[in-house]
Amino acid sequence: MLFVESIKLLDGTFYRLDYHQKRVDDTMKKYHPGHKITNLVDIISIGNDQKEGLYKVRIVYGPHIESVVISPYQTREIKSIKVVHDDGISYSSKFLRRESLSYHYNQKGDFNEILFSKNDLLTDAYYYNVALCKKEQWYTPKTPLLHGVMRADLLDQGILQEQDISAKHLDEYDKICLINALTEFGDIVLDIDSISH
Numbered sequence: 001m002l003f004v005e006s007i008k009l010l011d012g013t014f015y016r017l018d019y020h021q022k023r024v025d026d027t028m029k030k031y032h033p034g035h036k037i038t039n040l041v042d043i044i045s046i047g048n049d050q051k052e053g054l055y056k057v058r059i060v061y062g063p064h065i066e067s068v069v070i071s072p073y074q075t076r077e078i079k080s081i082k083v084v085h086d087d088g089i090s091y092s093s094k095f096l097r098r099e100s101l102s103y104h105y106n107q108k109g110d111f112n113e114i115l116f117s118k119n120d121l122l123t124d125a126y127y128y129n130v131a132l133c134k135k136e137q138w139y140t141p142k143t144p145l146l147h148g149v150m151r152a153d154l155l156d157q158g159i160l161q162e163q164d165i166s167a168k169h170l171d172e173y174d175k176i177c178l179i180n181a182l183t184e185f186g187d188i189v190l191d192i193d194s195i196s197h
Contacts (some may be wrong), residue, residue, distance in 0.1 A: 002066060002096040003027050005059045007040070008182045009070065012051035016181065017041065019149035024061070027093055035063045043068055056182055060096055076127070078178060078188050082111040083167055083197035087119050091145040101126055101145075113178070115195065116145060117167035124148075128178035131160055131185070132170075132192070138177065139163040150179040159185065167197055 005024060008015035021040050028037045043065055044057055056073040060066040084104045091098055101116075105126045108114050115130065116123045122141045124130060129151040131138045140151055142162040154160040165173075170192055178188040 001031055002060055002062045003031075003094050004096045005040075005061070005094065006181050007044075007057040007059070008073075009046065009050065009055040009057050011053065012046065014041075014044070014057070016149045016153055019152055020181070023094065023147075023149065030093070032063045038065060044070075046070060054182075073182055075183055075187050076112070078112045078190065079194065080111045081113045081115050081125065081176070081190065081195045082108055083117055083122075083170075083195060084114045085117045085167070089116055089118055089123070089145065091124075094146060111196065115176075115197075117197075118143070118145075120166055120168060122165045122167055122170075125178055128180045128183065128188075131177040131179060132165060132173040133175040133177070134173045137161065139165060139173075141165050148179070149181050150183070150185070154179070154185055170195055170197060 005020055007020050017040060024040065025037050028035060050070055054073050055070050058069045089100055091101055105114055113125050115125050121143060123143060124145045129140060129144055129148040131140045138160050140160045140162055142164050173192050175192060176190050176195060177185060179185055
């Protein structure tokens with residue numbers, strides 16, 4: 001079983017490496033007990049041409065490291081989001097393969113992104129954890145599909161609060177923000193009426 005870790009590299013600096021390391025450690029202990037846990041710092045080497053600008057470090061691993069690829073990264077432009085209801089959806093670890101999520105994403109039509117609802121509660125978008133704003137306070141779903149590193153960092157800082165968010169009550173919120181390891185809080189913010197449900 002293979003997993004993937006995507007790390008932000010900006011101007012030669014790795015972001016939230018301790019959060020990524022913890023997720024790798026937890027994944028290895030759960031799925032590959034007895035195998036040596038990789039120290040991420042030891043397996044990533046950056047070239048001189050990668051010391052300026054924004055890059056994505058993509059690590060594929062299982063019991064052993066399969067590949068490390070560093071490539072330029074650009075934030076996606078998101079204008080519309082479609083809510084997808086699936087009470088059986090699951091993505092508890094950062095698996096390389098995620099067919100059940102991809103199936104829904106491939107049905108998104110003219111929308112830029114999808115937002116999963118499970119048992120009437122919002123979880124995650126396809127590429128992102130989410131935060132929603134109500135009266136200038138930002139909330140993130142209490143039960144995401146994946147506990148992302150940016151989400152964890154923002155919770156630790158007190159910027160986000162966990163809350164059950166019903167797909168039926170989206171109109172109680174003003175905005176939605178999409179976050180992941182390479183997309184900072186505030187990079188992608190949309191009005192709540194950009195979500196179709």
